[in-house]
Amino acid sequence: MSNDSLSDKNKIVFNGKEMELNTLSGTVGPSVVDIRSLYSDLGIFTYDPGYGSTGSCESGITFIDGEKGVLLHRGYPIDQLAERSSFLEVAYLLLNGDLPKKPEKEEFENAITYHTMVHEQLINFYRGFRRDAHPMAIMVGVVGALSSFYPDSTNINDPYERLVSSRRMIAKIPTIAAMAYKYSLGQPFNYPQNDLTYAENFLHMCFSVPAEKYKIDPIIASAMDKILILHADHEQNASTSTVRIAGSSGANPFACIAAGIASLWGPAHGGANEAVLKMLSEIGTVDRIDEFVNKAKDKNDPFRLFGFGHRVYKNYDPRAAVMRVSCHEVLGLLGIKNDPLLEIAMELEKIALNDDYFIEKKLYPNVDFYSGIILKAMGFPTDMFTVLFAVARTVGWVAQWNEMITDPVQRIGRPRQLYTGNTIRDFVELKNR
Ligand code: CMC
Numbered sequence: 001m002s003n004d005s006l007s008d009k010n011k012i013v014f015n016g017k018e019m020e021l022n023t024l025s026g027t028v029g030p031s032v033v034d035i036r037s038l039y040s041d042l043g044i045f046t047y048d049p050g051y052g053s054t055g056s057c058e059s060g061i062t063f064i065d066g067e068k069g070v071l072l073h074r075g076y077p078i079d080q081l082a083e084r085s086s087f088l089e090v091a092y093l094l095l096n097g098d099l100p101k102k103p104e105k106e107e108f109e110n111a112i113t114y115h116t117m118v119h120e121q122l123i124n125f126y127r128g129f130r131r132d133a134h135p136m137a138i139m140v141g142v143v144g145a146l147s148s149f150y151p152d153s154t155n156i157n158d159p160y161e162r163l164v165s166s167r168r169m170i171a172k173i174p175t176i177a178a179m180a181y182k183y184s185l186g187q188p189f190n191y192p193q194n195d196l197t198y199a200e201n202f203l204h205m206c207f208s209v210p211a212e213k214y215k216i217d218p219i220i221a222s223a224m225d226k227i228l229i230l231h232a233d234h235e236q237n238a239s240t241s242t243v244r245i246a247g248s249s250g251a252n253p254f255a256c257i258a259a260g261i262a263s264l265w266g267p268a269h270g271g272a273n274e275a276v277l278k279m280l281s282e283i284g285t286v287d288r289i290d291e292f293v294n295k296a297k298d299k300n301d302p303f304r305l306f307g308f309g310h311r312v313y314k315n316y317d318p319r320a321a322v323m324r325v326s327c328h329e330v331l332g333l334l335g336i337k338n339d340p341l342l343e344i345a346m347e348l349e350k351i352a353l354n355d356d357y358f359i360e361k362k363l364y365p366n367v368d369f370y371s372g373i374i375l376k377a378m379g380f381p382t383d384m385f386t387v388l389f390a391v392a393r394t395v396g397w398v399a400q401w402n403e404m405i406t407d408p409v410q411r412i413g414r415p416r417q418l419y420t421g422n423t424i425r426d427f428v429e430l431k432n433r
Contacts (some may be wrong), residue, residue: 010022010023010033011056012038012042014042014043014044014281015042015043017041017042017043019036019037019038020277020335021033021034022034026058028063028065029065030062032055039416045417045418047418050087050311051241055166055236055403056097056236056241056244056413057236057244057403057407057410058407058409059236059400059403060074060097060234060401061073061074061233061235061396061400061403062074062094062233062234062235062337062396063075063235064234064235064312064313066310066312066314066315067314067315068314068315069313069315069316069317069318069319069321071318071319072098072235073090073093073094073233074093074098076093076099076367077318078229078230078319078322079318079321079322080271080289080316080365081093081112082226082229082230082319083322084137085099085229086197086198086225086229087198087199087225087228087229087395088105088108088109088112088197088198088391089233090229090232090395091108091112091170091232092104092105092131092394093396093400094232094263094395095395095398095399095402100157109162111167111171112170112171112198113171113192113194114171114194115167115168115171115172116172116174116175116192116194116201117175117191117192118149118172118176118179119149119150120151120173121149122142122145122146122176123189125141125142125145125177126138126179126180126183129141129183131183131184131186133183133184134182134183134383135177135181135184135230135383135384135387136261136264136265136271136359136383136386136387136390138180138183139176139177139180139218139258139261139387139390140258140261140262140265141258142174142176142179142180143169143173143254143258143261144254144255144258145254146168146169146172146254147252147253147254147255147315150165150168150254151232152164152252153165153168153253153279154252154254156247156250156252156253156288161404162253162402164254164402165252165253165254165399166402167311169253169254169398170394170395170398173390173391173394174198174201174391175192175203175205176207177206177384177388177389177390177391178190178202178204178205179205179382180384180387181206181381181384181387182205182206182382184381186208189205189208190204190205190206190208192204196216197221197225198225198228199221199222199224199225199228200216200221200224202224202391203216203221203224203378204216204222204320206380207379215280217327217333218233219330219333220330220333220378223326223329223374223378224332224378225327226322226323227323227326227371227374227375227388227392228388228391228392229392230319230322230323230367230371230392231371231388231389231392231393232392232393232395232396232409233393233395233396233399233400234297234393234396235312236400237269237311238263238264238265238266238268238269239260239261239264239269239270239393239397240260240393240396240397240399240400241263242259242260242262243256243257243259243260243397243400243401244261244400244401244404244413245413246259246260246406247401247404247405248410248411248413249412249413257397257398257400259322259403260390260393260394260397261390264386264389264390264393265298267306267385270368270386270389270390270393272306272366272368272380272386273307273368273371273372273375273385273386273389274305274383274386275306275307275368276306276307276345276368276369276371276372276373277341277373277376277382277385278306278382279292279305279306279307280341280344280345280348280373281341283344283348283432284344285340285344286343286344286347289344289347289348289351290351291321292305292348293305293348293351293352293355296308296357297355297357305348305363306368306369307365307366307368307369307370308352308358308363308364308365308366308369308371309361309363309364309366310364310366312360313364313366315362315363315364316365316422317364317365317366317367319366319367319422320364320365320366320367320369320370323369323370323371323374324370325365325372326370327342327370327373327374330374330377330378331373331374331377334376334377339373339377341373341376342373344371345370345373348364349369352365353365370387371385371388371389375388
C-alpha cells in the first residue's frame with residue numbers, strides 16, 4: 001500500500017501531509033483539479049508527459065468535445081462558421097469574442113486590408129535564403145524578423161501596440177507566405193490588391209504573374225476561405241501552447257508567432273497535410289493500400305497513416321467533414337474526376353474506417369487528410385501546405401496570445417520534471433577518466 005491517497009472528499013494525503021483539492025468548473029467540458037499549491041503544500045509534482053490530463057490555462061476562445069466530434073469558436077459550431085461566415089469575420093470573432101456588427105466588420109476588414117503590404121526592406125531578407133529553402137524555414141525566419149521591422153508595436157504592456165501588432169500579423173502573413181512561394185519559383189513578388197478579399201488576395205499573390213491577367217475563380221476562392229476558417233484555431237494544441245509559453249516570458253508577439261510556426265512544422269502537427277500527400281504518392285496504386293494499412297498496424301513498424309488520428313478527437317474530426325465536401329466540390333469544378341491520389345485517398349478512408357484496429361483506437365481521418373488534396377488541386381506544391389495552415393492559424397495564435405497577456409493569473413510557463421539522471425558526484429580530472 002502506498003502512503004498516498006485521494007479520498008472521496010477530494011483530499012490528497014501524501015507522506016502524512018494533507019491537501020484539499022478544489023475543482024474548477026468551466027461552462028462546458030470536464031472540470032479541472034486545481035493543483036497550484038501541490039508543491040508548496042505536499043512537496044510533490046505531477047507527471048503528465050504530453051499534457052494529456054493537464055489544463056495549462058483558462059480560455060474562452062475555442063471548445064472541443066473530442067468524444068462527440070464538436071468544435072466551437074466562441075460558442076459557434078465550426079460547420080456553421082465554415083458555411084455561413086468568412087475568414088475575416090471568424091478572425092474578428094476569435095479576437096473579440098462576438099460576431100462583428102456591420103460597422104465593426106467594416107472597420108476590421110479595412111484595417112486588415114490596409115496592413116497587407118510589408119516593409120520594402122523585407123524583400124532583401126528573402127534574398128538571403130537558398131531558392132530551394134523549405135517555405136516553412138523562410139516563414140520562421142521572416143516572421144521572427146518582423147519585430148525588427150515593426151519595433152513600434154512590440155510593447156506587450158500597451159493595449160494599442162498589441163492591437164497593431166495583432167492586426168499587422170494577420171494582414172501580412174499571407175503576403176509573407178506568398179512571397180516565400182514566389183521566391184522558390186524565381187518569380188517576382190506580387191503586391192497585395194486592396195479590392196480583393198483575404199482569400200482572393202492570397203490566391204492572387206501566389207498565382208498571378210505580371211505577364212498575364214489572373215482570373216480568380218469564385219469556387220476556388222470560397223474553398224480557400226473555408227480552408228482558412230477550418231484551420232483558424234484549435235484550442236491548446238502544440239503550436240498554440242508554444243506561442244503561449246514563448247509569450248509568457250514577455251517576448252514580443254512577432255517572436256512568439258515565429259515560435260508557433262516552428263512548432264506547427266512537425267509532421268505530427270501541421271506538417272501532416274504535406275505528409276499525407278507524400279504518403280498517397282508512395283502508396284501509388286489502390287492495390288497497395290492494404291500493405292500500408294498493415295504497416296501502420298504493425299507495432300514494430302514506426303509508420304503511421306498520416307491524416308488519421310488525433311490527440312483530442314476520438315470521433316470524426318468535424319473539420320474533416322466540411323473539408324471532405326469542399327474537396328469533392330473543388331475537384332468537380334476543376335474537372336479532376338479521376339485523380340489517382342484522390343482515388344487512393346477515398347479507398348484508404350473506406351478501408352481504415354472499417355478496420356478493427358482503427359475502430360478500436362478511434363482513429364478517424366483528420367482535417368489534414370483532405371486539405372492536402374484540395375491544395376494540390378488548386379496548384380499548391382506540397383511544401384506550401386503547412387504554410388497555408390500557418391497563415392490561417394496565425395489568427396488563433398494571436399487571439400490566444402492576447403488572451404494570455406491579459407489574463408491576471410498568467411505567469412511565466414515553467415513545467416517541472418521527474419529527474420532520473422545522476423545524483424551528485426565529484427568532478428573527475430581528464431587524466432583520471
Ligand atoms: N496510424 C496508425 N496508428 C496510429 C495512428 C495512425 N495515424 N495514430 C495513432 N495510432 C495508434 C498509436 O500507435 C497508438 O497505439 P498503441 O496504443 O497500440 O500504442 C494509439 O493509436 C494512440 O496513439 P498516440 O500516439 O498515443 O496518440 P497521440 O494522441 O499521442 O497522437 C497524433 C495523436 C495526431 C500525433 C497521432 O494520431 C498521429 O501521429 N497521427 C498521424 C499524424 C497526423 O495526421 N497528424 C495531424 C493531426 S490533426 C492536425 C493538427 O491538429 O495538427
